[in-house]
Amino acid sequence: MALPLPPGLTPSEVAFVCELEMVTVVPRQQLKSHDLLSGPTPALRPPHRAPLPLWLALLLKRQRRANIIPPPWLLPTSLERILRYETETSPSAFSPPPPHPHTVSVLPSATDQMTPPFLPSSTADAPSGHLPYHWLELGEILLEACSDDIPDPDKVRTLLRDLREVRMAKMRASTKELEGGGVVSLRGVGAMEVAEGRQFVVGVMDGLRKLGASRETERRRREEEGGDGDGNSDDDDMEME
Amino acid sequence: MATTTHIRVRGLPAHNPGPTYLSYTPDGTKLVTVGSNNTARVYNEGSDGEPSNLDDCQEQNFAVDATNEFMVAGSEDGTVSKYNFDSMEFDKFLVRTTLPVRDVCISSDGIWCAVASDELVVKIVNTSDQSAVMYLRDQPRPIKHLSFDPSNKYIALSCTNGLVYFYSLKNDEPELVRTVEGLIRTLETDSEFSSKIVWHPDGRAFAAATPTRDIQVMSKGDWENQRAFSGHSGDITTLAWSPNGAMLASAARDGKVILWDTKTQKIIAIYDYPNVMDLAWHPTNNIVSFTNTDGQVFIYHDFVPPTHTQLLRLSVQPAPFIHDPLSEISANAARRPVTNGSKDVPHRGVRQQSHDSLEGVDDILGSVLDDDFVEDDDGAGYALGLNGNGKRPLDDTTTYGSTTKRTYGRWEPRVHESFQPGSTPWRGNRKYLCLNLIGFVWTVDQDTHNTVTVEFYDHEEYRDFHFTDTCLYDKACLNEQGTLFACKAEEKTPAVIFYRPHETWTARTDWRTELPKGEDVTAISLSDSFITVTTSANYVRIYTLFGIPYRVFRQKSTPTISCASWRDYVLTLGNGPVGADGNTKLLYTIQNIKRDEICQSEDLVALPDGETLKSVFFSDDGNPCIYDSTGTLLTLLHWRTPSQAIWTPLLDTKLLSRLASGRKTESYFPVAVADNKFHCIILKGGDQYPYFPRPLLSEFDFEVPLYSPPKPTSDDDEPEIDESKKLEKNFVLGSILATQQQDLIDYTKSTPSQRQNLAKVELDIDKTLLQMLAVECREGEERGMRALEIVALLRDRTGRMIEAAGKVADRYGRGVLAEKIRELGEERLAAMEED
Numbered sequence A: 001m002a003l004p005l006p007p008g009l010t011p012s013e014v015a016f017v018c019e020l021e022m023v024t025v026v027p028r029q030q031l032k033s034h035d036l037l038s039g040p041t042p043a044l045r046p047p048h049r050a051p052l053p054l055w056l057a058l059l060l061k062r063q064r065r066a067n068i069i070p071p072p073w074l075l076p077t078s079l080e081r082i083l084r085y086e087t088e089t090s091p092s093a094f095s096p097p098p099p100h101p102h103t104v105s106v107l108p109s110a111t112d113q114m115t116p117p118f119l120p121s122s123t124a125d126a127p128s129g130h131l132p133y134h135w136l137e138l139g140e141i142l143l144e145a146c147s148d149d150i151p152d153p154d155k156v157r158t159l160l161r162d163l164r165e166v167r168m169a170k171m172r173a174s175t176k177e178l179e180g181g182g183v184v185s186l187r188g189v190g191a192m193e194v195a196e197g198r199q200f201v202v203g204v205m206d207g208l209r210k211l212g213a214s215r216e217t218e219r220r221r222r223e224e225e226g227g228d229g230d231g232n233s234d235d236d237d238m239e240m241e
Numbered sequence B: 001m002a003t004t005t006h007i008r009v010r011g012l013p014a015h016n017p018g019p020t021y022l023s024y025t026p027d028g029t030k031l032v033t034v035g036s037n038n039t040a041r042v043y044n045e046g047s048d049g050e051p052s053n054l055d056d057c058q059e060q061n062f063a064v065d066a067t068n069e070f071m072v073a074g075s076e077d078g079t080v081s082k083y084n085f086d087s088m089e090f091d092k093f094l095v096r097t098t099l100p101v102r103d104v105c106i107s108s109d110g111i112w113c114a115v116a117s118d119e120l121v122v123k124i125v126n127t128s129d130q131s132a133v134m135y136l137r138d139q140p141r142p143i144k145h146l147s148f149d150p151s152n153k154y155i156a157l158s159c160t161n162g163l164v165y166f167y168s169l170k171n172d173e174p175e176l177v178r179t180v181e182g183l184i185r186t187l188e189t190d191s192e193f194s195s196k197i198v199w200h201p202d203g204r205a206f207a208a209a210t211p212t213r214d215i216q217v218m219s220k221g222d223w224e225n226q227r228a229f230s231g232h233s234g235d236i237t238t239l240a241w242s243p244n245g246a247m248l249a250s251a252a253r254d255g256k257v258i259l260w261d262t263k264t265q266k267i268i269a270i271y272d273y274p275n276v277m278d279l280a281w282h283p284t285n286n287i288v289s290f291t292n293t294d295g296q297v298f299i300y301h302d303f304v305p306p307t308h309t310q311l312l313r314l315s316v317q318p319a320p321f322i323h324d325p326l327s328e329i330s331a332n333a334a335r336r337p338v339t340n341g342s343k344d345v346p347h348r349g350v351r352q353q354s355h356d357s358l359e360g361v362d363d364i365l366g367s368v369l370d371d372d373f374v375e376d377d378d379g380a381g382y383a384l385g386l387n388g389n390g391k392r393p394l395d396d397t398t399t400y401g402s403t404t405k406r407t408y409g410r411w412e413p414r415v416h417e418s419f420q421p422g423s424t425p426w427r428g429n430r431k432y433l434c435l436n437l438i439g440f441v442w443t444v445d446q447d448t449h450n451t452v453t454v455e456f457y458d459h460e461e462y463r464d465f466h467f468t469d470t471c472l473y474d475k476a477c478l479n480e481q482g483t484l485f486a487c488k489a490e491e492k493t494p495a496v497i498f499y500r501p502h503e504t505w506t507a508r509t510d511w512r513t514e515l516p517k518g519e520d521v522t523a524i525s526l527s528d529s530f531i532t533v534t535t536s537a538n539y540v541r542i543y544t545l546f547g548i549p550y551r552v553f554r555q556k557s558t559p560t561i562s563c564a565s566w567r568d569y570v571l572t573l574g575n576g577p578v579g580a581d582g583n584t585k586l587l588y589t590i591q592n593i594k595r596d597e598i599c600q601s602e603d604l605v606a607l608p609d610g611e612t613l614k615s616v617f618f619s620d621d622g623n624p625c626i627y628d629s630t631g632t633l634l635t636l637l638h639w640r641t642p643s644q645a646i647w648t649p650l651l652d653t654k655l656l657s658r659l660a661s662g663r664k665t666e667s668y669f670p671v672a673v674a675d676n677k678f679h680c681i682i683l684k685g686g687d688q689y690p691y692f693p694r695p696l697l698s699e700f701d702f703e704v705p706l707y708s709p710p711k712p713t714s715d716d717d718e719p720e721i722d723e724s725k726k727l728e729k730n731f732v733l734g735s736i737l738a739t740q741q742q743d744l745i746d747y748t749k750s751t752p753s754q755r756q757n758l759a760k761v762e763l764d765i766d767k768t769l770l771q772m773l774a775v776e777c778r779e780g781e782e783r784g785m786r787a788l789e790i791v792a793l794l795r796d797r798t799g800r801m802i803e804a805a806g807k808v809a810d811r812y813g814r815g816v817l818a819e820k821i822r823e824l825g826e827e828r829l830a831a832m833e834e835d
Helices: A011-020 A054-060 A078-091 A137-145 A155-180 A191-226 A236-238 B308-311 B327-329 B348-355 B368-378 B382-389 B718-745 B752-779 B783-794 B800-811 B816-833
Strands: A023-027 A050-051 A066-069 B021-024 B029-033 B040-044 B052-054 B061-066 B071-074 B078-086 B090-097 B101-106 B112-117 B122-126 B133-136 B143-148 B153-160 B163-170 B176-181 B204-208 B214-219 B226-228 B236-241 B247-252 B255-262 B267-272 B278-281 B288-291 B296-301 B430-435 B437-447 B451-456 B464-471 B473-479 B484-485 B498-503 B512-513 B521-526 B529-535 B540-546 B549-554 B558-566 B569-578 B584-592 B595-602 B613-620 B626-630 B632-637 B647-650 B666-674 B677-684 B699-701
Touching: A011 A191, A023 A054, A050 A054, A054 A066, A054 B143, A078 A155, A137 A155, A137 A191, A236 B382, B021 B278, B029 B296, B040 B071, B040 B296, B061 B800, B071 B101, B071 B112, B078 B101, B078 B153, B090 B112, B090 B122, B101 B143, B122 B308, B133 B143, B133 B521, B163 B382, B204 B236, B226 B308, B226 B382, B247 B278, B255 B308, B430 B584, B437 B473, B451 B473, B473 B521, B484 B521, B498 B521, B498 B529, B498 B549, B529 B558, B529 B569, B569 B595, B569 B613, B569 B677, B595 B613, B613 B666, B626 B666, B632 B666, B718 B752, B752 B783, B752 B800, B783 B816, B800 B816
Parallel strands: B061 B101, B430 B473, B521 B558
Antiparallel strands: A023 A050, A023 A066, B021 B029, B029 B040, B040 B052, B061 B071, B071 B078, B078 B090, B101 B112, B112 B122, B122 B133, B143 B153, B153 B163, B163 B176, B204 B214, B214 B226, B236 B247, B247 B255, B255 B267, B278 B288, B288 B296, B430 B437, B437 B451, B451 B464, B473 B484, B484 B498, B498 B512, B521 B529, B529 B540, B540 B549, B558 B569, B569 B584, B584 B595, B613 B626, B626 B632, B632 B647, B666 B677, B677 B699
16 A cells, blocks of 8 residues: 555544435525535525535534434434344344335336435434434534434433444454454444444454464465365455455 | 411320321211321211220321221331221231331222332232232332322322322323422421322312422423412421312411412411421311321311301312413303303312312212212213313313213204414413414413513524513414414403514504404414404404404304415304204305405315314415314315315325334324425324424425325335335325416416426326336236326326336337327327317
8 A cells, every 4th residue: 555544434534424414404594595516405494394414504503594403313212222222132233224215126226326425314204213324423413513403412422322332342243253254244334333443353354364374374384285275264354344 | 367366276185296197087077197106096076085096006107098987007117007997996907018108098989098118119009909909110219198189090109309200090000101390399208398299179280399388289281380379488298178179278397387268379367386297178077187296186176267168168169270271261252152151160070079089088978979970081982072172181080170061961062162273272371372384472471461472483584572461462373474463352451453563664563453342352364465353253354464454244154263364365264054963064264355256155174073173274375274183184175266175185194104103192283384295293292282392393295195004014025015005195196286286377377486386296297107107017917907097197298208108118018008008199199189
């Protein structure tokens, strides 16, 4: 690698990408439609709800021109349900991501390929009980910027912290599976978790590979002595990157 | 009011010095006292001197309650003992606890005995069968006091953490229904002060001593603070309602026993007796007995001074509400001259004084009447009918006055109540006068005046304002131009209408006008050009925005119910002839005021049997909408053409997919219809009306009730079926919207954007049809007939859509169908050329 930058996105970059997520706002004053690169924003007429990208919603919120409606999955009841799922229902796997909002039918359509942050996974009509891709950063941003719009923000903060710890523990535990070239499903893991876990997991994998390298050379030597076998065990390790 | 000049009542030495408690039997023949020694004393009525004794008691008793047959006493050693009166002997231990018993309470039917101790769990034991026990476990700290409500369906626990826990006992398993914070203070279980919940005999409210040494009344229906009694200068140790609820007696550490008038919350008399611990009214006579910490018992004859003894003879009196929901309804002028003519308490109320479980008081007539009472109360159909008619939150435990509406044996038509769309009834001292998409208007009752606040959603466009309102406005309307208020006619002052525009270029443009004396406002509405007022004299009065009377006419259907307006159109609602279900039919009239045309004359509002209207309003594009008590939103199609109007459902909130799981119970308070969405406030926990803090508005897309919502468990099994259902719903909805848009364009000077909008709606319908066609093609060849039918429904006249339909059929390889579609397209083109 030519650049001294670590691979992947840094947490601040992930947070930046997260600001492209759509959220629902209740405007407090009128605002005409603006033509942005991403398309025109809806005209704001209080108290009609309108979907806006998070960065614009935050801007309006800071100027007290709008209130942000927290996505349904950020409510305490939903988070409690997810936490129960993470700890009791499936103590090893991550809770599943929200279903794709556009029906994936037999015929391929343009919406099939859409991924976060271009899916409306954090608007007011998003499904509850599922953590979307940008859950951690979105939750943190909303708690910081508009805790007055979120019911019971302290509880939400605690629950988010709990969820984060539970899932980080799972992430760390997954390295055990990876030892010796296993595969771990990352279904439902959020962007920030990948960004945070990358350093650790890649480091662990590198370490394991180095440890394995001596064993490997040993085996190769034995194989050379005793005939050939296959030695492709270390290729799956790239799974995490 | 002055300290009384009575002869001082001598305390009877009953027990050793220490906490002493007492209870009357419900028939009033015996007064039972327990205290710190091992004797319980039973004073028989009339014999002022020597009590009978129950000698084999435990020591240090902390609680006692009695029925006509037996009494129970709770002691510090953790036993609750039952004693029979006929044998005057110990019967059995009802229950044992590991820690000292703090309170016992017997339900008024004598079947259940609730026991609070220093343990966290409260036990409710069957008095005849000790093995039948209910446990209340939701409280985190020990309970100090317990009390059954007069109907025995609820129990209130005063916890040592300063919260009150209300459990419902309607089902076998007790259920925590409500926690009330901030009413009582935190007290240790052995404290002498009281945090007991004392139910008013009418069952709709209760009182408790607050940390500020007041006695606060709270209503059970909405859990709001009502009136308060203040005057004690020490912490309150005990309080008790008189058997009919007309008076309240309380004792405090300031050494005073005070008798209060419930209605006015004024002091009737003050007696100086220090250290009073417990106090009880005789169920029938003018006697109040109380105990003090020295183990003495005072039996006070003629406690109520002669000037107020008439209060004792009244039937059950209403609890002191700020705005009594019952009187509020019957006070609506000219509402129900026949059905609800008598405003006094029904004679059945007298019986209900038997249900005073507070001090173990019961009816002299025994339990026979109780059964009778329960039968009536459980008549579910009866209660439902009431609910449909009276628009107040009706709880089947609302004993007081719930039978005022109808008496047996005389049939009377049920009349729909009048209402102001978008407003809520009084709850506590607050009420929303108007809630819509512009903003909201609320008022707070400050006893002598109200304060009205108007807030807007758009803070930039409008400025919030509030003012002190001496006219006591109780109705309001709000729109882009201004705010309209109306107040009730009082005996001396006539009803007033007050209009205040938001913006003005003259110095002062708000105006008010008075209605003729005795005429009351039933509903008001405000549009861009007119103000409409319907009155109790059945007049519809129309003013221009700046107060010029424009038109007055008498409404044909009476009594009037409500009105709504949009630009020059005014919709008035009234009661019509009686229908088959015993309710009057609702009739509406829509007229154009400026052109003086009647669009619909006395046409029916389509409502299911026994249901009523919740709200009526115009949508933002000017179509009349109603929301009924079944939770359905309907709109009127073709209403500009006389006798063509039909009511079409847009949304059935019972079929919303958010309720499909069956776990949620919620209702919706309609606010507006705008942008093809239904704006409402979601009400949870059985609430009927929104309250403070103002909840957020929610919006729902229209969904024509064609199918039940899919069960949430079946995820991906049959997406095709769901998809086609969804498309069908969209098609029907699109047709409704296109019809409305077409009508709008035909009957008004349409703007290009409106015509564009219609074209867009029609294009959407065609797109939906094409998608439906694709689904049918995918399903198979045998669905061809249905597919061709769908093609025939296409609205497009240029032939492009039919061409596209042919392509869809080709794509799925349905050659025959494609051929037929092409034929159809040619026919259509030919027909168009002929035209």
